[in-house]
Amino acid sequence: MIRLFVGLELPEDVRHALCGLCGGVPGADWVAPDSMHLTLRFIGDVTEADAEDAHDALTRVRAPGFDMSLRSVGHFSTGDELRALWAGVERNERLEQLRRNVDSALVRMGFPPEERRWRPHVTLARCAGAPVLRAQAFLAHHALFRAGPFRVGHFTLFSSLRHSGGPSYVAEAEYALPLAA
Numbered sequence: 001m002i003r004l005f006v007g008l009e010l011p012e013d014v015r016h017a018l019c020g021l022c023g024g025v026p027g028a029d030w031v032a033p034d035s036m037h038l039t040l041r042f043i044g045d046v047t048e049a050d051a052e053d054a055h056d057a058l059t060r061v062r063a064p065g066f067d068m069s070l071r072s073v074g075h076f077s078t079g080d081e082l083r084a085l086w087a088g089v090e091r092n093e094r095l096e097q098l099r100r101n102v103d104s105a106l107v108r109m110g111f112p113p114e115e116r117r118w119r120p121h122v123t124l125a126r127c128a129g130a131p132v133l134r135a136q137a138f139l140a141h142h143a144l145f146r147a148g149p150f151r152v153g154h155f156t157l158f159s160s161l162r163h164s165g166g167p168s169y170v171a172e173a174e175y176a177l178p179l180a181a
Contacts, residue, residue: 002051003160004043006058006102008152009171010036010122014070017147018087021073021124024141025134028085028125035169038089038122040099040155041106041114050111051159051172057109058157058175061101065177066094069148070122073139082135083128086121087145095120098155098177126166153177 010018015033022030043054069090076084089095099118107113127135157173 001045001047003045003162004051004054004172005039005158005160006041006043006106007156007158008038008040009154009156010038011150014147014150018070018122018124021087021142021145025085025125025127025130025138027130028127028135029166030125031123031166035167036122036124037156037158037169038120041102043106043111053109054106054111055157055173057105057111058102058155058173061098061105061155061175063098063101063177064094065151065153065179066092066098067149067151068092068095069146069150071146073124073142073145074121075127075135075139080132081128082130082132083126084123085125085127085135085138086123087147089120089122090148092120095152102155153179 015036018036019033070087071090072088074086074088075082103114154174154176156171158169159172160167160169
């Protein structure tokens with residue numbers, strides 16, 4: 001089995017800007033710069049044959065390249081428990097259309113539709129057990145964060161490998177997004 005997701009790689013300067021945010025919350029497990037990405041669609045654990053089907057579906061996705069920007073920070077939580085800190089994405093219709101096209105291509109190939117509401121973000125830290133007050137201070141301090149705009153010229157099929165120190169990601173295939181006319 002192989003764990004797959006579709007995402008956007010971030011330019012080095014954007015990852016560097018995001019790294020400048022990482023700190024100040026004890027117990028947070030900060031994401032390594034090389035692992036920072038924006039997930040378009042989680043596929044999950046699949047067989048090698050299903051991985052080939054996902055690749056075939058993604059080769060059929062058509063969408064133009066676009067510029068996007070990151071802005072602000074936020075968090076995911078369950079009840080009173082903080083789960084993650086993230087950098088948000090400025091609203092972008094082309095990004096949302098790309099995500100719909102990716103999802104539609106995978107569903108047509110037989111993969112189940114994504115059930116969770118999609119909120120575009122870049123995970124900065126996983127936060128099991130991190131103090132909520134420190135996280136709130138982090139959010140307030142970085143509320144005006146901005147990075148970009150930067151060009152998105154392709155999307156990527158990633159595999160995810162689980163390790164004790166957190167997951168690592170391997171780019172399995174890239175799919176070009178041509179310049180808009």
